[in-house]
Amino acid sequence: MSVIFVLIGFSLIVAGGFLVAFLWAVRSGQYEDRHTPSIRILFEDHPPASKPTTVDHQP
Amino acid sequence: MIPLENTDNVTETTCFHCGDAVRESGVQHDGKSFCCAGCKVVYALLQENNLGQYYTLYSAPGRTSTFEHGDRFSYLSDPVVEQKLLDFTDGATSAVTFTIPQIHCSSCVWLLERLYIVDSGIVHARVDFLKKQLRIRFARSKTSLRRVVEILASLGYEPEITLASAAHPPTAHVQRTLYYRIGIAGFCFGNIMLLSFPEYLSTADIDQSLRYLFTTLSLFLSLPVILYSASDYFRSAFAGLRRRVITIDVPLAIGILILFLRSLYEILLLGEPGYLDSMSGLVLLLLLGRLFQAKTYDRLSFDRDYTSYFPLAVTTLTNGTETVVPVSGIRAGDRILLRNNEIAPADGILLRGNASLDYSFVTGESHPVGVGAGSMIYAGGRQVGSTIEVEVLREVSRSYLTQLWNDVPGNDRAIRSVSRIADATGKYFTFGVVAFAGLAALLWFPIDPSKAWNAVTAVLIVACPCAIALSIPFTFGMTLRIFGRNGLYLKNTSVVERLSHVDSIVFDKTGTLTHARRSSVEFQGSALTSAEESKILSLVRHSHHPLSRVLTCNLSGLPRRDVVNFVEQAGLGLQGYVDGEEIRLGTREFAHAENAAGPASQDDPEHSRVWVSIGGTCRGAFLFHNVYREGLDELVTALGHRYRLHLVSGDAPSERKALGSRFGQIVDLHFRHSPAEKRQFIQSLQERGRRVLMLGDGLNDAGALRQSDVGVAFTEDIASFSPACDAILESDAFRSLDDFLRLARESVSIVLASFAISLVYNAAGLSFAFRGELSPLIAAILMPLSSITVVAFTTFSVRALARKRGFR
Numbered sequence: 001m002s003v004i005f006v007l008i009g010f011s012l013i014v015a016g017g018f019l020v021a022f023l024w025a026v027r028s029g030q031y032e033d034r035h036t037p038s039i040r041i042l043f044e045d046h047p048p049a050s051k052p053t054t055v056d057h058q059p
Numbered sequence: 060m061i062p063l064e065n066t067d068n069v070t071e072t073t074c075f076h077c078g079d080a081v082r083e084s085g086v087q088h089d090g091k092s093f094c095c096a097g098c099k100v101v102y103a104l105l106q107e108n109n110l111g112q113y114y115t116l117y118s119a120p121g122r123t124s125t126f127e128h129g130d131r132f133s134y135l136s137d138p139v140v141e142q143k144l145l146d147f148t149d150g151a152t153s154a155v156t157f158t159i160p161q162i163h164c165s166s167c168v169w170l171l172e173r174l175y176i177v178d179s180g181i182v183h184a185r186v187d188f189l190k191k192q193l194r195i196r197f198a199r200s201k202t203s204l205r206r207v208v209e210i211l212a213s214l215g216y217e218p219e220i221t222l223a224s225a226a227h228p229p230t231a232h233v234q235r236t237l238y239y240r241i242g243i244a245g246f247c248f249g250n251i252m253l254l255s256f257p258e259y260l261s262t263a264d265i266d267q268s269l270r271y272l273f274t275t276l277s278l279f280l281s282l283p284v285i286l287y288s289a290s291d292y293f294r295s296a297f298a299g300l301r302r303r304v305i306t307i308d309v310p311l312a313i314g315i316l317i318l319f320l321r322s323l324y325e326i327l328l329l330g331e332p333g334y335l336d337s338m339s340g341l342v343l344l345l346l347l348g349r350l351f352q353a354k355t356y357d358r359l360s361f362d363r364d365y366t367s368y369f370p371l372a373v374t375t376l377t378n379g380t381e382t383v384v385p386v387s388g389i390r391a392g393d394r395i396l397l398r399n400n401e402i403a404p405a406d407g408i409l410l411r412g413n414a415s416l417d418y419s420f421v422t423g424e425s426h427p428v429g430v431g432a433g434s435m436i437y438a439g440g441r442q443v444g445s446t447i448e449v450e451v452l453r454e455v456s457r458s459y460l461t462q463l464w465n466d467v468p469g470n471d472r473a474i475r476s477v478s479r480i481a482d483a484t485g486k487y488f489t490f491g492v493v494a495f496a497g498l499a500a501l502l503w504f505p506i507d508p509s510k511a512w513n514a515v516t517a518v519l520i521v522a523c524p525c526a527i528a529l530s531i532p533f534t535f536g537m538t539l540r541i542f543g544r545n546g547l548y549l550k551n552t553s554v555v556e557r558l559s560h561v562d563s564i565v566f567d568k569t570g571t572l573t574h575a576r577r578s579s580v581e582f583q584g585s586a587l588t589s590a591e592e593s594k595i596l597s598l599v600r601h602s603h604h605p606l607s608r609v610l611t612c613n614l615s616g617l618p619r620r621d622v623v624n625f626v627e628q629a630g631l632g633l634q635g636y637v638d639g640e641e642i643r644l645g646t647r648e649f650a651h652a653e654n655a656a657g658p659a660s661q662d663d664p665e666h667s668r669v670w671v672s673i674g675g676t677c678r679g680a681f682l683f684h685n686v687y688r689e690g691l692d693e694l695v696t697a698l699g700h701r702y703r704l705h706l707v708s709g710d711a712p713s714e715r716k717a718l719g720s721r722f723g724q725i726v727d728l729h730f731r732h733s734p735a736e737k738r739q740f741i742q743s744l745q746e747r748g749r750r751v752l753m754l755g756d757g758l759n760d761a762g763a764l765r766q767s768d769v770g771v772a773f774t775e776d777i778a779s780f781s782p783a784c785d786a787i788l789e790s791d792a793f794r795s796l797d798d799f800l801r802l803a804r805e806s807v808s809i810v811l812a813s814f815a816i817s818l819v820y821n822a823a824g825l826s827f828a829f830r831g832e833l834s835p836l837i838a839a840i841l842m843p844l845s846s847i848t849v850v851a852f853t854t855f856s857v858r859a860l861a862r863k864r865g866f867r
Contacts, residue, residue, distance in 0.1 A: 004269065005272065008254075008272070008276070011250075011253075012250065012276075015246060015249065015250060016246070018246075019242060019243070019246040022242045023239060023242055023243075026235055026238040026239060026242065027235070031234070031235070031238055032187075032234070032235075033187045033188070033189070033190070035187075035188050035189045036168060036186055036187055036188040036189070039165045039168050039188060040168065040172070042165065043165075043169055
């Protein structure tokens with residue numbers, strides 16, 4: 001039964017890790033703007049190196 | 060003189076950058092057409108920096124852009140101004156936050172966050188899309204604030220730099236603290252709950268050493284909850300008691316504290332498990348309620364005053380030289396220049412130029428007013444047309460408009476309690492709980508003094524009004540969200556409660572009951588033939604003046620003809636030749652109508668009018684009437700059943716007859732009220748014990764909006780300016796005003812009903828508590844159960860009622 005001491009210790013450490021992750025996320029401002037990241041993720045990180053092909057615009 | 064041909068048949072090419080039509084002045088570059096050199100430069104800039112991908116994101120993404128900055132931003136080099144605008148600076152790098160209303164799509168975000176490519180001095184740029192803000196960090200050695208703003212303006216993203224952006228609002232991190240509290244309470248609650256399960260679930264006795272481990276760990280985990288997460292409740296209860304007010308936080312704080320102390324006693328002295336799981340669960344639920352209540356609308360601002368509207372700097376003219384100075388440095392007697400679309404920051408006298416001032420932000424009146432030299436110009440007016448020269452009469456802080464703001468006695472709304480219902484209940488509740496606890500002590504003391512302590516604490520624990528404390532944030536939070544989805548944005552949840560108490564409604568006329576952008580046209584004078592009307596149409600459709608646009612709308616459908624020698628003189632009118640005949644439209648003098656007789660000749664400032672002369676003879680004038688909003692009659696009738704309605708207008712009573720016959724029975728009409736008198740009118744209603752809702756739009760209603768119990772700003776476009784208020788109503792939702800008010804009243808009834816439910820649970824809990832049999836298990840079941848029932852009941856019933864009213 002004494003293994004439970006170890007297990008509880010581990011579970012607290014894991015849960016504590018998540019708590020720290022959450023606090024870090026709040027601290028870094030991730031909960032302040034929850035809309036723009038959804039736009040940002042759609043951009044290509046590296047624009048094509050060659051001259052970008054532009055789309056023809058219909059007037 | 061620009062000859063205008065009928066260009067309707069010509070297929071127009073559009074600018075590759077901004078999508079505007081390309082005229083003769085168009086530029087060709089890289090095989091593409093651009094409407095102006097500015098667009099070409101922006102395109103070249105983007106290509107050069109390998110940002111051409113911008114164009115693949117969105118067709119013609121660039122909006123307005125100009126490259127003629129000149130000295131326009133020179134005031135930004137001023138160290139004092141710079142200091143005011145910067146968020147932070149350490150000498151080497153500086154950070155600044157701009158509000159950029161032009162941010163409208165994903166390519167805006169894309170371009171703005173890649174500014175470092177355009178100017179290597181920009182270290183970091185981050186967009187907050189909903190708030191339309193851009194936060195920039197730049198290296199002072201490589202670039203300057205002025206240069207950053209110039210780059211932004213060149214790209215078509217000119218930041219809004221107003222007096223308000225210079226007064227730094229403290230960056231609010233209230234929400235962050237709440238998240239911290241919730242995170243910690245949640246973590247502790249989850250673990251304490253797990254550690255308590257063996258106690259509740261096992262039938263056999265638990266090993267003593269394990270039990271010791273569980274309770275000790277729980278005790279340690281509960282410390283952050285009581286010391287950090289719940290600290291606000293203790294602070295607020297204590298602050299209330301010091302002011303001799305018993306708020307709902309008092310019984311809450313007592314409940315939490317007793318739970319903790321009794322657990323401490325049982326764990327340390329009796330070796331029993333205690334109620335720590337119930338305590339941390341309770342705190343978590345209460346905090347979640349707060350989070351739900353704290354819903355705000357990021358893109359809206361409820362606290363704007365004139366400072367967020369006035370420019371930070373203005374061009375002054377001293378001995379013939381133009382300098383740009385901060386508005387705060389303007390003194391009476393200074394001469395200032397107002398260019399097209401610039402706002403007069405102070406009252407003054409027009410010295411030179413044709414002033415055509417758009418006071419729509421001030422009065423809600425949409426048509427620009429022509430002003431002659433020597434006349435007064437009031438702060439807040441926006442010059443439309445050519446540059447004018449104005450001599451300042453009063454400093455900015457003492458102008459007619461700003462006085463209005465400063466006159467309103469200090470906003471006591473901040474001190475005003477969050478919820479009257481909560482506080483009233485809190486008071487009775489506390490007395491009730493103390494009475495019951497005393498009763499329990501009296502009953503038990505003669506029988507078994509050791510059990511009396513047990514019973515008294517149990518009563519205090521069970522009676523903890525967490526269900527009541529949760530019912531208000533969830534009910535009103537839900538109502539606030541439903542209102543927001545349907546076009547009424549509330550500043551916070553306490554507005555719901557104040558809406559339900561309203562018994563009088565005061566309307567502003569112009570821009571509120573009438574359409575701000577539409578008007579009907581009537582011609583007075585010798586009747587025009589349709590051929591003449593088509594000539595007028597041919598002329599007005601070339602002008603962007605608001606009145607010309609109304610006329611174009613009204614006359615559309617008639618054949619168009621070619622116009623030659625078209626001239627538009629700002630502030631005066633239009634002229635041109637159609638079929639060899641000279642047509643002049645504009646002011647009385649412009650259209651040679653000084654001697655014109657007839658009904659249209661009498662001047663009343665009520666209606667905008669445009670005089671018409673054809674072939675040198677004056678024919679009469681077009682009169683523009685306000686158009687009342689659709690559904691106004693139904694709304695007034697519906698509201699009239701319950702509320703006293705008042706109309707307060709700054710206009711002369713020329714429409715009294717029309718309005719009187721329309722709803723004279725229901726609405727009490729007041730005309731010629733200055734902004735200060737509007738506020739006094741509301742104050743006088745309040746002194747008679749009335750609770751007033753004010754519905755207005757312009758800055759001239761600002762005093763009244765602040766004075767009223769609930770100030771609702773009315774707006775056609777929620778992104779545009781609205782004065783400080785409690786709520787913002789979109790024009791489309793105007794007709795639903797009655798339904799909004801009903802739902803607000805029903806929400807209060809729902810809160811009261813949920814109180815009844817939670818009292819039932821409390822009664823059940825009390826029966827255990829009185830017998831001294833409140834075990835940790837019963838507490839752990841009963842307390843969350845009552846809270847969850849109440850939360851479910853309130854949110855579902857608000858939704859059901861909203862759906863019944865046809866709300867989304």
